[in-house]
Amino acid sequence: MRFVNRVPAVTVLLLVQHALMAFADPLPPSVDPFYTPKNNDWKDKEPGYIIDHRPIELPSLVSDNNTENPLTAHxxxxxxxxxxxxxxxxxxTxxxxxxxxPDRLVxxxxxxxxxxxNCSPSLGxxxxxxxxxxxxxxxxxxxxxxxxLSNEQPVGKRPFLNIPDYEGNNAAFTVGPQSGYHTLDSIRAALNSHNYTSINPGARTVLFGYSGGRIASEWASELHASHAPDLNIAGAAIGGPPPNITKTFIQVNGAGSQLGIWVILGMMNAFHELDSFIRNDIQTQYSSSFLGPLTVCSNPKPKPPSIPPKANVTTWFKSGDEFLFRFKHILDENGVMGRLINQTHKPNFPLYIYQGTSDNLTAPIGDTDRPVGDYCRAGADVTYLRYIGxxxxxxxxxxxxxxxxxxxxxxNGVSDPAPRCSxxxxTKDDAEDDNEIKQDDSDVAGQEFGDDLANEALFGENGSL
Structure with a gap:
């Protein structure tokens, strides 16, 4: 276990090394014609219908040399x-x-x-x-x-991997229902892709996502009963959740304000009325900073100004935080987890949920306890781990x-040995904590990895937008 806890940090360094290698640039989604259907015939098709397909090349993500890449992708x-x-x-992807x-899919x-x-995984x-x-x-x-990895241990034969652009072609970050629909329908598409990928249509599927990826995984679980009850999903492992987007914005405002701005911009991308209000309400001197993340992966020239992590963003608006109340219906319907769960509307697969009790990015741990309670009261199978401190x-x-x-x-088809809701x-009561990556949650730039390298990974090479 001690060795395993060291692996992620070493691997992050290795992956950065390969991420920095130069190859011919693929086209970004904003200009790549593959992302746009050639006609409108698709509008009458069922979710998961494959409109088009193509093979792509991957970098050598797990090797420290230039040997043949054991990964292929479509x-x-x-x-x-x-x-x-x-x-x-x-x-x-x-x-x-x-x-x-071919009978396994993650x-x-x-x-x-x-x-x-242009931040979408399909490009990245x-x-x-x-x-x-x-x-x-x-x-x-x-x-x-x-x-x-290419050998069979410790997890048995490798599953195929499905990596969706769950924010969609409008980059609707934190818009829960859209992320859920896109995730479920991407799985349908993957299971329909046997002729291109060799995945079996009935492959056993498990979802995994942490932090922002948790949004898509949780909403996919929440919408499974109504949108895709036919999917053969064996479980969902979801960690570090932001269960209430409004509370996340309030939580990080003045401590990690970049994330809060991204949250609001993602909602603006999906809802015209919110977008129009914000653009008219932002004070002129803050407009470039606030709207700058809309091009965070698009290499604009000149680059927009950086966002101070401790900025009080609500002071950037003429009406302060009024948008949180005026558009509460949008923020709640699309950003509060657990609302759709009841005894007749719950996933038919087990959930594995975990969060740190000192997570100062997403929301207080009590805000995750609430949707977990909703799942449990509805009769869903939930294993919930709270990492103390x-x-x-x-x-x-x-x-x-x-x-x-x-x-x-x-x-592997093994039943979860935990009780229906556990x-x-x-607790941090062993020496393995010394091997963990340390970070201060007030530094949003380290939210996923916990070291200085994450600043480049998440906020650009200069540690800022």
Whole structure:
């Protein structure tokens, strides 16, 4: 266990090394014609219908030399739904590791956390991608390390990997229903892709996502009963949740204000009325800073000004925080987890949820206790781990190995031995804590990895937007 806890930090360094290698640039989603259907025939198709497909090249994500890459990948343009449950399209990337089992699929929702479509995983995981999209997405492949390696231990034959652009082509970061629809329909598309990928249509599927990826994974779980009850999902492992987007904005405002701005911009991308109000309400001197993250992966010239982490963003608006109240219905309907769960509307697969009790990025631990309680009262199977005293970055390191074990058991068809609804407090009472990556949650730039390197991975090479 001690060795396993050291692996992620070492692997992050290795992945950065490969992320920095230069290849021919693939086209970003904003200008790549593959992201746009050639006609409107798709609008009458069922969710998960594959409109178009293409093979792509991946960098050598797990090797420290230039030997042949054991990973191959295919991208699928598929039919899905937007935040208003209207027909839309999105992309997903299906990766095949060496020795992959066509009856296993892990849907990995990467925490790309940005209101810019050019941050999407479909671009970032490609060989030759550049800038923040490359760093953000390729580094996070460390979080599914066992499923990328080419031997069969310790998790058995490797599953195929499904990595969706769950924010969609409008980069609707934190818009829960859209993220859920896109995730579920990306899985449908992956299971429909046998002719291109060799995945079996009935493959056992497990979802995994941390932090921003947790948004998509939780909402997919919440919408499963109504939108995709036919999907063969064996479980969902979801960690570091932001269960209430409004509370997340309030929590980080003045401590990690970049994240709060990204949250509001993601909602603006999906809802015109909120977008129009914010653009008219922002004071002129703050407009460039506030709107700058809309191009965080698009390499604009000149670059927008940086956002001070301790800025009180509500003072940037003429009406202060009025938008939180005027658009409460939008923020609640699309940003509060657990609202749709009841005894007749719950996932038919087990959930594994974990969060640090000192997580100062997402919300107080009590805000995660609430939707967990909603799931439990509805009769869902939930294993809930509360990592006592750990913050956002520390929890992903501490919780990674147990999550791998749980995911692997679900892929193997092993029943969860925990009671139908169990809660466990995990304390820092052993020496392994000395091996964990340390960070201060007030530094949002380190939210996923917990070290200085994360500043480049998440906020650009200069540690800022």
């Amino acid at each position: 991208q699928l343009l598929f039919v899905t739904r937007n935040a208003s449950n209207l027909p839309a399209t999105s992309l997903t 299906v990766i095949r590791p060496q020795y992959a089992d 849907s990995y929702q990467v925490a790309y956390d940005a209101p810019d479509v 995981v490609q060989r030759g991608s550049q800038g923040n999209a490359r760093l953000w997405n390729q580094i996070q492949m460390a979080f599914i390390l066992p499923y990328l 750990r913050n956002h970055g520390q929890t992903i390191i501490a919780g990674m190995y147990p999550a791998w074990k749980w995911i692997t058991a679900r892929l 809660v466990e407090d995990v």
